[in-house]
Amino acid sequence: MRFHVTPSLDTSMMRVVPRVPAATSCVLLILIAGLRYLRLYQRRTSQAGRQLVRLIPVLLITILMLRTVAAAAGVSTTPWSYNWLSWCCVSSGGEARAKVLAELRAKGGKHLVFVRFGKDFRTFDWVYNPPDIDAAGVVFARDMGVKANQELLDYYPRRKVWLVEPDNKPVRLRPYPRRPRSAP
Numbered sequence: 001m002r003f004h005v006t007p008s009l010d011t012s013m014m015r016v017v018p019r020v021p022a023a024t025s026c027v028l029l030i031l032i033a034g035l036r037y038l039r040l041y042q043r044r045t046s047q048a049g050r051q052l053v054r055l056i057p058v059l060l061i062t063i064l065m066l067r068t069v070a071a072a073a074g075v076s077t078t079p080w081s082y083n084w085l086s087w088c089c090v091s092s093g094g095e096a097r098a099k100v101l102a103e104l105r106a107k108g109g110k111h112l113v114f115v116r117f118g119k120d121f122r123t124f125d126w127v128y129n130p131p132d133i134d135a136a137g138v139v140f141a142r143d144m145g146v147k148a149n150q151e152l153l154d155y156y157p158r159r160k161v162w163l164v165e166p167d168n169k170p171v172r173l174r175p176y177p178r179r180p181r182s183a184p
Contacts, residue, residue: 097126098169100164103173104138112159114176116143119166126166
């Protein structure tokens with residue numbers, strides 16, 4: 001009996017980076033080799049290396065148990081300041097920026113997006129642009145207040161101007177409220 005297997009694309013696994021298991025394997029092999037050499041370390045008459053090698057797995061298991069209990073209790077063990085850089089993070093915030101960027105590209109034309117952060121903005125940085133900013137279809141800029149924003153509005157007079165506030169969930173793109181310019 002022959003089985004025919006058709007390849008399928010599971011989009012839920014798109015976030016898995018194929019290089020991670022290979023890199024992890026290399027790191028583990030280097031650590032194991034290092035532990036072998038550490039085990040041979042002697043200080044005077046004591047077997048300090050052997051004791052350290054025995055202590056490391058005990059510490060790792062203890063940390064794993066503490067993190068598991070903390071997660072079950074709903075206690076965060078990762079500081080917010082670098083949470084988006086960590087493996088344990090659910091979302092980096094880059095997905096919302098990518099959606100906004102795709103929406104603007106679908107509209108066509110050239111756009112200027114002011115990004116207004118709240119006081120406690122704690123995730124992914126939204127404001128970065130390609131090297132040739134003037135040729136870019138979408139330019140992101142921090143909302144710096146009316147006066148500073150007006151400089152950019154004067155520099156890019158033909159761009160459609162938008163405002164996005166990443167702190168709001170869901171993140172929405174809305175037209176930037178332009179104020180009429182007063183006569184000099």
